[in-house]
Each structure stands twice: as C-alpha cells, then as structure tokens.
Amino acid sequence: MTEVNPPSDVLRLAQAAQESLTDTMVERLSITGANALEVVDRLNDEDTFDAVMSVIDKLTDIHRSGALDTLFEAATMMHVARSAVTDNMIERMFIFVEHMMSNLANEEIAEMAHNARRAMEEAGDEIAERGTPNGGLLATISMLNKPETQQALQFLLAFACKMRARTAGEND
Secondary structure, three states: OOOOOHHHHHHHHHHHHHHHOOHHHHHHHHHHHHHHHHHHHHOOOHHHHHHHHHHHHHHHHHHHHOHHHHHHHHHHHHHHHHHHOOHHHHHHHHHHHHHHHHHHOOHHHHHHHHHHHHHHHHHHHHHHHHOOOOOOHHHHHOHHHOHHHHHHHHHHHHHHHHHHHHHOOOOO
C-alpha cells in the first residue's frame, strides 16, 4: 500500500496551480480580491452595515410573500414599455400635454372651476336650509314624489342658478 504524504500533495497542488495561472489571471484574481476586501471594509461602517442588513431582511420578506416575482415582472414590464416607446410617440405625448395645458391652464378655466365649486357649496347650503320637500304636482309622477328626488332636483336648480349668477359676476 502507498502511503499518502499530505504536505507534499498540497505543495504539488499549489505548484500546479501556480504554473497554470497566467499573468492576466493573477491580475484579475488580485483585482477581484481587492474589490471584495473593499466591500467587506465598507461593512465596518455602522450605517452601511445597518442598510445592507435592512435590505437583506426586506428582500427575504418580499420573497416569502411572493412579491419578489411581481417586482421583477413589473421591472421587466417597465423596461419593455420603455423600449417600445418611440421618439414619435414621446413627441406626440408632449404635444398633447402642451395642448391640454394651454387650453386648461388659463384664468378662465380656473375661474370656472372656482365658480362651480362655490356654486355647489352654496346650493348645498341652500337646500339644507330648505329641508325636505313634501311632494308636488301629482306626486311628480310617483317617482318624483320621493323627498330625495325633490331635494336632488332642488339642488340642481339651485346649482344652475348660482353658477349662472357667478358666471355673470353677480355674486362673489
């Protein structure tokens, strides 16, 4: 039986590895080792360590919940959408946004929105003060006899009157 001599086997293995490595391979290994040590060194900073541990914990949580696949699917979908969008589509979208902004972002539209809001508030207050109607005009063909229906119609009428008055500048 042959006796195995561990130290000489390790020496032969090390010598074989040394002979098989080229200068480029040694350079790449030393750069990789230096980069790995730099990353490990940065973990000595308490804030960096806490951040990395938090990311690992959260990554574990989203993996357990099954959201990790969803996250990657969403990232893939966003990438596909970005790749599918052409310059022409982006240009048309900006033209549309510019057109909408020039049509809607003006003083008249803002004033109209303000008037509509104020008219709705005033109409609501007015209807609340009047209370619930008792019916009318042959129970307004049965359906219109319901107090809610009457109140809604009164609200719409009051809103229209208030809007007309605000648009004409009669109320401020």
